[in-house]
Amino acid sequence: MNTTQQKQAFLGLIEQNKGIIIKICNSYCSHKADREDLAQEIIYQLWKSGHTFNSDYRFSTWMYRIALNVAISHFRKNKSETKPITLSEWHIEIEDPPETSSEKEKQLQLLQLFISQMKELDKALMLLWLESKSYSEISEIVGITETNVATKLSRLKEKLKQQFAQLQL
Amino acid sequence: MKEQDLNNLLDMYNRRLEETRVLNLQTWVLNLENYTMIQKQKANAKLKSLKLQKTILAILGILYGAAMVFLGIVSMKWQTIFFSICAYGIGVITLIAAFVYFRQLYWINRFNNEDNIISAQEKITRLQSSTLWVTRILFLQTPFYCLWFVTPASIVNAPLSFFLITLPIALLFTYATYWLYKNIHLGNAHKKWFKILFGSREWTHLQRSQQFLDDIEEFRSSIAVR
Numbered sequence: 222m223n224t225t226q227q228k229q230a231f232l233g234l235i236e237q238n239k240g241i242i243i244k245i246c247n248s249y250c251s252h253k254a255d256r257e258d259l260a261q262e263i264i265y266q267l268w269k270s271g272h273t274f275n276s277d278y279r280f281s282t283w284m285y286r287i288a289l290n291v292a293i294s295h296f297r298k299n300k301s302e303t304k305p306i307t308l309s310e311w312h313i314e315i316e317d318p319p320e321t322s323s324e325k326e327k328q329l330q331l332l333q334l335f336i337s338q339m340k341e342l343d344k345a346l347m348l349l350w351l352e353s354k355s356y357s358e359i360s361e362i363v364g365i366t367e368t369n370v371a372t373k374l375s376r377l378k379e380k381l382k383q384q385f386a387q388l389q390l
Numbered sequence: 391m392k393e394q395d396l397n398n399l400l401d402m403y404n405r406r407l408e409e410t411r412v413l414n415l416q417t418w419v420l421n422l423e424n425y426t427m428i429q430k431q432k433a434n435a436k437l438k439s440l441k442l443q444k445t446i447l448a449i450l451g452i453l454y455g456a457a458m459v460f461l462g463i464v465s466m467k468w469q470t471i472f473f474s475i476c477a478y479g480i481g482v483i484t485l486i487a488a489f490v491y492f493r494q495l496y497w498i499n500r501f502n503n504e505d506n507i508i509s510a511q512e513k514i515t516r517l518q519s520s521t522l523w524v525t526r527i528l529f530l531q532t533p534f535y536c537l538w539f540v541t542p543a544s545i546v547n548a549p550l551s552f553f554l555i556t557l558p559i560a561l562l563f564t565y566a567t568y569w570l571y572k573n574i575h576l577g578n579a580h581k582k583w584f585k586i587l588f589g590s591r592e593w594t595h596l597q598r599s600q601q602f603l604d605d606i607e608e609f610r611s612s613i614a615v616r
Binding site for chain 1: 391393396399400402403404406407408503504505506507508509510511514602605606609610
């Protein structure tokens with residue numbers, strides 16, 4: 222396979238799984254420029270590591286591991302440069318926002334803020350859960366037991382509920 | 391908020407994460423070659439300088455350490471007993487520090503983004519914090535530098551000033567060395583003296599490493615706590 226074909230095949234894989242990259246970037250970076258930098262870095266690392274992919278594993282597991290490792294390292298490296306996050310900064314920009322009631326929109330913004338305040342590893346866990354990954358795959362990606370995944374997730378959801386309850390929403 | 395309401399909200403959040411317009415993945419993949427070249431140059435320059443610095447330090451450490459051990463062995467006589475012990479001590483400590491540099495090089499070469507998140511992040515953080523190890527070990531040499539010139543004859547014939555100046559200084563350095571060896575660890579990264587010793591950039595870096603290691607530990611052991 223020559224480079225152009227390799228690139229086409231890689232493009233196909235990226236297209237199929239672009240949701241993963243987009244979600245990770247949006248979850249770990251509050252500013253648009255940072256999100257773009259991170260996405261480029263993830264794509265580069267995936268391309269660089271492509272030859273080492275072991276087909277015994279699921280492609281998504283491999284991709285998640287690389288993308289989340291890059292995102293966490295990127296986040297940690299730039300942490301000191303990050304300004305305190307405000308509610309408006311975490312409002313995700315979309316082209317045609319679906320119609321939602323202002324109450325729902327407020328709740329959604331708060332949820333974004335609460336998730337953004339989670340620790341790096343908790344955020345990774347939440348993201349994988351939102352992707353409907355099985356506990357077994359989450360455990361493989363993150364490196365903790367399935368029981369631990371279940372307990373951590375239930376605690377994270379409980380914490381979110383409490384945060385909303387404190388605001389009486 | 392009820393469980394179902396939260397799940398609905400999370401579902402909405404999930405869909406919104408995917409709908410964002412911020413990324414142009416196609417263009418980046420098509421420009422991958424250019425980007426790869428730039429990144430490679432950046433990464434190589436950074437990694438090369440880090441590897442080169444550690445390799446030079448490790449090689450110099452081995453040469454210096456071996457020379458000092460050799461000196462310590464060949465000068466092993468009663469008349470020069472302090473010199474021998476000091477040279478031997480400095481040599482052994484330097485060799486240990488060189489070994490730590492080699493171990494860091496091994497870690498750098500083995501780092502892999504494809505490891506599970508906990509393991510990969512732990513490796514990076516441990517590599518960042520292993521600078522402390524070298525500093526800690528190298529401090530142990532200090533008392534030897536204070537005593538190498540002493541001989542048994544000079545102690546017997548020493549004037550009072552020897553006991554009033556040299557000895558207290560040597561004891562002070564020995565205690566300081568012991569104290570630093572005991573206290574230089576990530577757990578003290580938040581303290582002021584640590585910041586002075588390592589400079590504020592390294593200090594922030596190490597403090598963050600400690601925080602992250604704590605997070606990993608907490609994340610891993612959350613089942614055991616309850």
